Amino acid sequence: MQKMVVAAVVAALVVPGVASAAExxxxxxxxxxPANVAPLGLECGTVKVPLDHAKPKGQKIEISISRLASKKPEKRxxxxxxxxxxxxxxGMTFPFALKALGLPQDVQDAYDVIGIDPRGVGNSTPVTCDLxxxxxxKGNVPPYAVTQADVTKWAEESRKxxxxxxxxxxxxxxxxxxxxNAARDMDQIRQALKEPKASFLGYSYGTHLGAVYATLFPNRTDRVVLDSSLPAKGWDVEGGRGFGRGVEDRFPDFxxxxxxxxxxxxxTTPQQVRDKFFDLAARLDQKPVPGIDGPMFRFLTFAFIYGDRTFPTLAEYWxxxxxxxxLPEEEPAPDPDNAISSRLYTVCNDSRWPTSVSTYQRNVAIDRVRYPMFGAAAANIQPCAFWPDPEERPISVGDRGPANVMIAQNDRDPATPLTGAQDMRxxxxxxxxxxxxxxxxxxxxxxxxNKCLNGAVTSFLLDGKRPAHDLRCAAE
Known part of the structure; x- marks a missing residue:
């Protein structure tokens, strides 16, 4: 779920010498x-990168990558x-997923599509929190705080x-x-592939990664597509609160x-369906069923409105x-320890989060009213509140660099609402x-x-052509 689950004053914000990755x-x-990628018809390899890019000769870690290679060298x-x-x-399976979802053949001919398990993730040198x-x-989104005491209780677990x-x-x-550092790794991958520039296609959190890459290495980017965008500051304490707005934007479709x-x-009316949501949530708050309480019900609803194709499953749950x-039977899920742990390592290191529990209680109280369906989850406290201070200050995404970025965005996105994309823009x-x-x-x-949106992105990837102004595509 989480997959388809952003001019920098780089000289002032980055450790000297870090922005330019070593050879x-x-x-x-x-x-x-690897076994989890082998059946997909991809090629795989590894790139060794510095653990600390400020010490390029120091300890190395491995970044695992995959390739869906172009079969048309004359078009590549x-x-x-x-x-x-x-x-x-x-991300190593992602090139296959894109192909299966219908990535245009012309795009597959024009590029070697590269999948990456970022540092700390999957087949790259992985991390754990021994969860x-x-x-x-509990997953990687805080539970819905029914009361302010729930924030205090979750703060204890977050500290742990x-x-x-x-x-x-x-x-x-x-x-x-x-x-x-994941962006710096990407530039090392570009160099290891002997490419003067790299294009990029990133979704959701990948928009923040792509924006940071384009900020740190503006002249090494070719064409950059940011799809379903986070705000420019990424998944910080405010960016995470976007889930609350996103659910309110998206739920009317369901x-x-x-x-x-x-x-x-x-x-039989949208209002009756919305009333049913609050009825079920309240009932499960009072009397949970095995595996699903009120907060879990709210989370499942959030997760299953990611795409129209999961509407039937969500309706069956309800x-x-x-x-x-x-309840409907579920397929066994992979062990989520690495996915949850690497998310925490990343977002908690990307920015300094408020340390006061009362800050989160205030945010929850506001968003419980402003976004009643999911705001009290999105604003709840996270382990980042108890994290060591980050090694470097956040990268400031800005407008210095070539005009080579396209943001693609749905109007009603439950996870990365339109307001975040507008901030990135x-x-x-x-x-x-x-x-x-x-x-x-x-x-x-x-x-x-949407043919209008898909056509605009494909044209940009193939020809570098962008609309002269921001483009609004009508419903189809």
Missing amino acids: PESTVTWGAC RGVLLTNPGGPGGE TQEQKL IANQCATSRTAWMLPHVSTA AKWVAARPEYGLG QALDTGKP RALGKRAVMVSADQGGHGAYVLAP
Whole structure:
């Protein structure tokens, strides 16, 4: 879920010499892939990068990458680095996923599509917080705080998780897992591939990674697509609160869909469906069923409105909870320890989070009213409140650099609402144009059917052509 789950004053904000990555040790040798990637028909390799880019001759870690190679050398333009989101989302399988979802053949011909497990993630040198099974089940979004006391209670658990991360067997990596360092790794990958420039396609959190990469290395970027964008400051304490706004923006699409299907018995008007949400949440707050309490119900609703294709599953969950019938069966999920841990390492190192529990209680009280469906989850406290101070100050995304960025955005995105993309657009200034579509869901290019948006992004990737001004695409 989390996959489809952003001019810098770099000289002032970055450790001297860090912005320019050191030469990698070697070129990439393509070969067989790890077991989780092997069946997908991709080639795989590794690149060694400095653990600390300020010490390029120091300790190295491995970054694992994959390649969906162009089969038309006469049409090949270069490499398209990709990121599916997260942070904490493995990316080596992503080129295959893009192909399966319908990435145009012309784009596949024009680029070697490169998947990357960022530092700390998956097949790259991984990190852990030694999470307990109960902590894994909580996932990577804080629980909905029904009362202010719930914030205090979750603060205790958040402090415990932060301490586990800081004392885990991979704590030696903790200061160096950040978006800025992942961007520096990307430039090492570009160099190892012997490419003068790299294009980029990133979704969700990947928009922040792409924006930071384009800020640190503006003249080494070719064409940059940021799809479903975070605000310019990324997933900081304010960026995370965007989930509350996003659910309110997106939920009417689901409510309309359910209201047109009375067989679910959840309401025949969108307002009745919305009322049913609050009814079920209140009932589960008072009397949970095995595995699902009120906060988990709110989270499931958030997760299953990412795309229209999961509306039926969500409606079945609601129907079962409303009638007391067995819940739909789920496929076993992979162990989420690494995904959750690497997300924490990254977002907690990217910026300094407020340390006072009362700050989060105030934010929760505001967003519980402003965004009643999910605001009291999005604003709740996280382990970042108890994290060591980051090694470097945040990278400021700005408008210094070539005009080579396109932002693609759905109007009604539950995870990265339109307001965040608009903030990113303002920060990038003349470097960017935005193409937005009157549709809902998390993920726009090839993940949603709008021909206007998809055509604009494809044209940009193939020809470098962008609309002269921001483009609004009508519903289709």
